[in-house]
Amino acid sequence: MSSVHTVCIKSLFRRSLLALPLLAVAGLAGAQPAYPKGPVTLVVPFPPGGSVDMVARAIGKHLGDALGQPFVVDNKPGASGNIGATAVANAKPDGQTLFVSSSGVLTANQFLYKRPGFDSQKNLTPVIRLVNQPNILLVHPSIPVNSVQDLVKLAKSQPGKINIGNAGIGTGQDIAARQFTGAAGLDMLHVPYKGGAPAMNDLLAGQIQAMFETSPTALPYAKERNGKLRAIAITSATRSALVPDLPTVAESGFPGFDSITWIGLTAPAGTPPAIVERLNAELNKALKGEVGRKFAEFSLDPIGGTPQEMAEMIRKDSANYGAILKAAGVEPQ
Incomplete structure (x- = not known):
């Protein structure tokens, strides 16, 4: 074998070795699955x-x-x-x-x-x-309640008779309601549903009297004040800029309440x-x-x-x- 051929073979060998890491990286990149694969x-x-x-x-x-x-x-x-x-x-x-x-x-x-x-x-x-x-505390207009303290007084005068709905046991609405009734020492009937929407339907129909509902769903009622439902408080530590006149539960007689x-x-x-x-x-x-x-x-x-x-x-x-x-x-x- 000539010296020229030897040099060429060595050069090709060196280039092949240098290319191996690049090929490995390309192989790894190619091995990664495309995402998502369909809907x-x-x-x-x-x-x-x-x-x-x-x-x-x-x-x-x-x-x-x-x-x-x-x-x-x-x-x-x-x-x-x-x-x-x-x-x-x-x-x-x-x-x-x-x-x-x-x-x-x-x-x-x-x-x-x-x-x-x-x-x-x-x-x-x-x-x-x-x-x-946050959640917003809503009440049906059929009950004489315009504030958290009104609701507390009504519930205490009728133990176990005021229904408070939620989107299901253990949901944020249920936890907020239990925090509230526990803090206020109230005996209210907690009514679980299979979601916020069916609970809201029953609140609008007057089948339940009160409910903590998530802000996206409750916000229109808090803003419009059209008589269908009455918003009386929000569960955040501070008031919402979207409904600045709606008091928090904390400032309605329950300092530190934050749900x-x-x-x-x-x-x-x-x-x-x-x-x-x-x-x-x-x-x-x-x-x-x-x-x-x-x-x-x-x-x-x-x-x-x-x-x-x-x-x-x-x-x-x-x-x-x-x-x-x-x-x-x-x-x-």
Whole structure:
């Protein structure tokens, strides 16, 4: 073999060795699965019309536009959110099925059911906390109540006879009601529904007399004061800029009262970190942009953050909700 041929072979060998890392990187990049692979299902554990459903549809539209595949809301109500949560917990962990829920489903249901069908800290992977939401205390105009103190006096004069509805046991509305009745020492009949929308329908019809409802649904009644319902307080620590004349529960005779729930996105446990990170990044971007601004118009506070921060919030609220439900004497069913 000539010296020229030897030099050429050595040169080609060196170039091949230098190319190996690049080929490896290209191979790894090519091995990463495309996401999403077709339509993505956003499971909502409540009927259409409530704040969780509204948030799910808003982020679904954004994610569909950003990722090039439709994100379709699938409402699976029942058992205070257990039916929807269990469906997602048992789904294939490929990012094609996701869960949009209120904090109560992820933190309170473990104290409400002996066999809820899922463990939020084991069977679901946090993706992002989307929004915080206060509740607004509404009453039907058929009762002579114009303030929190009016409601307290009425309820104390009729123990066990004033119905206060909620979107389901353990939901944010239920927790707020139990915090309130506990703080005021009231005996009110708590009436659970399969979501905020059916509860609101019965409140409008006068079948129940009072309800803590999420701000997106309750805000029109607080603003319009059209006689259909009467808003008497908001559960946040400070008044809302959207309804500045509506007092807080705290300033209505219950200092320190603060009951804020949140809505978040989770995925089945074992969902690839790359998918979780991509969803998290897209939604953080959305919450800082037009989607976040739209939420703020309904008194929803855009939050965002990391999956780890959401996991910590689930742990913190689980302890808090557990204490509230225990104090209310709620036993797992």
